[in-house]
Amino acid sequence: METHVLIIGGGIAGLSLAWQLAPTVPVILVEAERTLSYHTSSRSARQMQPGYGPAPIQELTHRSIALVEQISAGLSSPILIPRHLMTLGTVAEVQALVAAHSSLTGLDQAQTMHRSPDLRPETFEAAALDETAHEVDVPALLDFYRREAVAAGAVFLTEHPVTAVEATGAGFTVTAGGHTxxxxxxxxxxxxxxDTVAQMAGARPRGLRPYRRSVAIVSTQFPVDPAGPMVEPADESFYYRPDGGHLLISPCESVLAEPGDAQVVEADIAQLIQRIDAVTTLGITGVVRAWTGLRTQPADGLPVVGMDTEEPNFFWLAxxxxxxxxxxxxxxxxxxQLVTGTLPDEDSALAAALSPQRAGLN
Ligand SMILES: Cc1cc2nc3c(=O)[nH]c(=O)nc-3n(C[C@H](O)[C@H](O)[C@H](O)COP(=O)(O)OP(=O)(O)OC[C@H]3O[C@@H](n4cnc5c(N)ncnc54)[C@H](O)[C@@H]3O)c2cc1C
Structure with missing residues (x-):
């Protein structure tokens, strides 16, 4: 088999790139697991929050929301729905947040209670409201990327773990699932x-470390308002939001892990339930299901995206x-655009901020 671009990894990164590249160049995507998006991409909280993360992330999130709005408009049912974010804190904490982020509005305690009547008022003084945050139907988005890529000619090979990547001068010979x-x-x-795949290809690893984080869906004694906001404290030590008649909750842990099939630590969820019961009157009655995924990042916390100048033709999207x-x-x-050499000049600073050659990696 031969192709112009071989993508290793069938999570949201690989699928979305296949969607963008397949109309222009031949693409094969190989995924080790039996199903696409088995790992982190199926284990998220499904949020798109333009106020979350460092400046390059905020810019990319604004752009992505506009693109997903267009995608959503062409589908039979919307996949992007507003899900306001309320950050609870003291008056001083909320004032600081509102001063730092133009998208936030300050709410006093009564206004906050009006929006989320199941909060316990004695646990916070005020809230910062972000009305630009959204929830996204991730399975539908993943399916859109896959369908569009396949329609444009991309080939997807599941159960094809890559075990060797050998540079040939003109590109690479890759062994995946017994095929070359x-x-x-x-x-x-x-x-x-x-980083494991990079080492296989002879490229320098960039210090990408996986950190585990969990989410649980829980049932409650009192009904959850389906249109209610996502709620978090100012120190971002947990969050919860409505999810299909239940509550989606996360302890926001960030624990260094090995690459693999991350599993829930039940004590984390039990502790979290106590914390959420202390701030709301909803009364959590049980865990419907829970999962854990790996959030992978380098030391500076920004994605690593671009061509590896030390290992020609090896491109990072991690x-x-x-x-x-x-x-x-x-x-x-x-x-x-970076793969095809069509990046607009105005995006060169953004690309440089994410480049695998930037200082501070590894
Ligand atoms: C609890 C939790 C909540 C989150 N919430 C959000 C959120 O609300 N919003 C948000 O934007 N992000 C969120 N994230 C982060 C988001 O889910 C990840 O950034 C994203 O899914 C990473 O996608 P990926 O494609 O890089 O990785 P993955 O989905 O893990 O895909 C990588 C794929 O590569 C494959 N692979 C690895 N090695 C090989 C090999 N040798 N051969 C072939 N295939 C291979 C793996 O099998 C895997 O399928 C959350 C993450 C977690 C854990």
């Missing part, structure tokens, strides 16, 4: 395994940390 694939360009979209869903559409657009 010749590729001009190899894209490393391997999530928690990105290290999206907790932002891989909310940035996928714009990041894939930029990555495809």
């Amino acid at each position: 694939i010749e590729a001009r360009i190899v894209v490393n979209a391997a999530g928690a395994w990105a 290290g999206q940390s907790g932002y891989g869903i909310q940035t996928s559409a714009a990041l894939a657009t930029m990555a495809a």
Whole structure:
């Protein structure tokens, strides 16, 4: 088999890049697991929050929301729905947040209670409200990327773990699932395994480390308002939001892990339930299901995107940390422009901030 671009990894990074590249160049995507998006991309909280993360992430999130709005408009049901974010704190904490982020509005305690009547008023003084935040139907978005890529001619091979990547001078010979694939360009979209894949190809690892984070869906004694906001404290030590008649909750842990099939630590969820019961009157009655995923990032917390100048034709699309869903559409657009040499000049500073050659990696 041969192709122009071989993408390693069938999570949201690989699928979104296939969507962007397939209309222009031949693409094969290989995924180790039996199903696409088995790892982190199916384990997120499904949020797109333009106020979350460092400046390059905020820019990519704004752009992605606009792109996903267009995608959503062409589908039979909307996949992007407003889900306001309320950050609770003291008056001073909320004033500081509102001063730092133009998208936030300050609410006093009564206004906050009006928007979320199940809060316990004695646990906060005020809130910062972000009305630009959204919830996204991630399975539908992943399916859109896959369908569009396949319609444009991309080939997806699941159960094809990459076990060898050998530079040939003109590109790479890749061994995946027992097959040999010749590729001009190899894209490393391997999530928690990105440094492992880089080493296989002879490229310098960039210090990408996976950190586990969990989410649980819980039932409650009193009904959850489906249109209610996502709620977090100012120190971002947990969050919760309505989810299909239940509550989606996360302890926001960030614990260094090995690449693999991350599993829930039940004590984390039990502790979190106590914390949320202390701030709301909803009364959590049980865990419906829970999952854990790996948020992978380098030391400076920004994604690693671009051609590796030390290992020619080896392209990085990794290290999206907790932002891989909310940035996928714009990041894939930029990555495809970098692969095809069509990046607009006005985006060169943004690309430099994410470059695998930037200082501070490894
Ligand atoms: C609890 C939690 C909540 C989150 N919430 C949000 C959120 O609300 N919003 C947001 O934007 N982000 C969120 N994230 C982060 C987001 O989910 C990730 O940034 C994103 O899914 C990363 O996508 P990926 O494609 O890089 O990785 P993955 O989805 O892990 O895909 C990488 C793929 O590469 C494959 N692979 C690895 N090695 C090989 C090999 N040798 N051969 C072939 N295939 C290989 C793996 O099997 C895997 O399928 C959250 C993450 C977690 C854990």
